[in-house]
Amino acid sequence: MSSSGLPDLTSRQLETVLALAEYGSFIAAAALLKTSQPAVTRTVKHVEEVLGLKLFDRSTRSVQITAAGKEFVGVAARMLNDLKITIRSMRELSDQRRGQIIISSIMSVANGRLPGLVSAYRLDHPGIELHVRDGVHGAVMEDVRSGAADFGITYLDDLPDPFMSVPLGKEEFTVVLPRHHELAKKKSLALSDLKGAPLVSLPSDSRTRRVIDSAASSIGLTLNHVVTVSQFATMLGFVRAGIGLAIAPKSGVASFLGKELSAVPVRGRPLARDLGVITLREREPSPAAAGLMSLLRSSWNKP
Template identity: 45%
Template sequence: MHQDVPDLSAKHLRSIVALARFGSFIAAASYLGISQPGLSRIIQQAEGLLGVALFLRGTRSVTQTEAGRDFIPVAERLLGELAQQTRRMRALDGQMRGQLIIASLMSISHHVLPAALVEFRQQHPKMFIQVREGLGNAVLEDVRSGVADIGIGNATSVQQEIAVETVVEESFYVVLPAGHALAGRPSIALAALADVPLVSMPIESGLRRAIDVTANTHGVVLDHSLITNQYASLFGFVASGLGATIVPATVLPPADDPAFAIRPLTPAITRRIGIMRQADRPLPEPAEIFLTLFRPRFLQATRGMAR
């Protein structure tokens, strides 16, 4: 027996990796779906079991100690290997008829992903499916570590061990409440939104950063008056008349929704997104099957529309 091996669980490892990725207890707890005090207790337990501090807690952010920087890659590797071995054992044991794990940007999982999953589920009703929603870095790390079979996320600054396919560049659009004063324009200039309350994603979101960078470049100060991290809430707030929003094409509401007016944004804001997988590992068969259903919807959604 290895009595010097700490009694760390997968819960400890996932919490450590999430906190290292986000550098914030609030963001990491939200990603894991647990409370901030709960995450703090798990990290304290892990540090107690290891006998070292992994993180330095600041008033605004969390940084890794030297021991933390050494341990994080180990935790990521252990999680990836555990996920892969679990899938293999379950397949051999017949407990599952296969498994599909997808890491996805929240903007993709809002509309595009569900439509493809519905058809996939109809064709393969015994398949176990897990969708891991997150920000760009979290999606990339899930793929790199082997936790996810595929990822749909930002296609820029990707490491060599990640293969990216079906890369598309999608435009951002302005979504207004029906009847808004700006709805009569064929397109909307960013400067015209300076006096319009905006319903926006949090500042740590890649979408929000892209919007703010473009606004700063053109000397426009935007009024992000209402912040939410859920797209369903975001569009509900817009439909209620609480403000307008700026979102990429893949997030646009259905074309026949009378609650909204959607217009192109000028100057254009775009982002590059694609489908990611580990470069040195063949795709599992469930992932291959799913992508044949997902790719056409993905390409169609990124084209966007105005109405």
């Protein structure tokens, strides 16, 4: 224990605990960390002694993380993420030509608008390394909250207080269906046109699905979700196979349509959501991240 009363633990020791928690094997953790199995064993034992808690239950056949271990791993991961972001930010202050940006984005943006904007950014900043984490709205918020991402691109409705946002534009919805389908000839479709039609959809807890179901419920319609998937590419694969239709964000499916699929706009009650960049109020973005966010704001609605 240090004079400040804080546990005297290094980032390497925290990384060792995280590796063992992830892989559940001393051998695998040692391989990941490029060290020996006895070294991993000693490190984990030292951390447990410093904390006065048992983080793992060990047997001859398995390693199981304890309840205390799960709680410690969550805190340790956030600490290491914040440390990495701080170190990266300091380096970028001394040399803005190099650095790393981690973006967390909802899938429709990651599949649609984002690649072109990232390409434009890299033309002027070839030394900046970019990582894109794509997922659902809740995952984007957690990435930003935990420090796993520099900023997020997601929906701006119902954001909790720790976040601040900058609007980018609206995301509109479309019905995706096989090109030979009878509804593909329509110039637009109302949700009521889809009554009874089999749908391939995202999970019921996704923000996209909730918005669609809410719009249908407002007109007394219950949609017929027959297949649930977690990715847009998978969704359109099932539509292409003729299993059902899909209601999806226009920008998220445009690049997947090809010759076999058509997209028809949804009319009537507007299915549209406000999109924007989210950050934490107390976390200052790195110069590189701030530069990319500025490009997103200025270029989002340009062709």
